[in-house]
Amino acid sequence: MGQGKRFLRPPGARPEKEFLARCLQCGQCAQVCIFDCIKMRRGFNFFVAGTPEINPKQAPCHLCMRCSAICPSDALLDIPIEKVHMGYAKLDRSKCYTWTGELMCRSCYERCPIKWRAMYLEGGMNPVITDQCAGCGLCEHVCPKGAIEVIPTRFQQTRTDSSEGA
Ligand code: SF4
Ligand code: SF4
Ligand code: SF4
Known part of the structure; x- marks a missing residue:
């Protein structure tokens, strides 16, 4: 699993600071994910090691919403799909x-x-991607040309239009 910076938090994740304060690093979200897309982050950074990450190139989220429903500390909020903004997909035309x-x-x-x-x-x-994109990464995962990249929103409160070509 990638340990780069461009990882997504699972759907329903609170903004990063709040998320880190609440996440128990229990791994229940990863266990419940039948698509095996959540990995617990490794490394020596005490604050983020053991927290869940998704790398859509390897395994994208399918928006089944099991993980956010099971999170015991509400680090992941049980929200409806239309409120999910893990990231936004950028398509390079x-x-x-x-x-x-x-x-x-x-x-x-x-x-x-x-x-x-x-x-x-x-x-x-x-194809054009709208600002309603949830950032699940399925499009990035399947694109045979590597034309799509999901930009994580975990540090953002607001989002920008994602459908413009480069
Ligand atoms: S919503 Fe479903 S597919 Fe996506 S990370 Fe959570 S459990 Fe996995
Ligand atoms: S446009 Fe891509 S990232 Fe956005 S919801 Fe659809 S498949 Fe997921
Ligand atoms: S999958 Fe990739 S190459 Fe195919 S239409 Fe979408 S962006 Fe274009």
């Missing part, structure tokens, strides 16, 4: 098969678990 006209690809759109609100196809073809 200059890399995307469809936007560049190389191939017709809709992998990201097909796999988005909330595509009715987080994505649409411009002109019935080109």
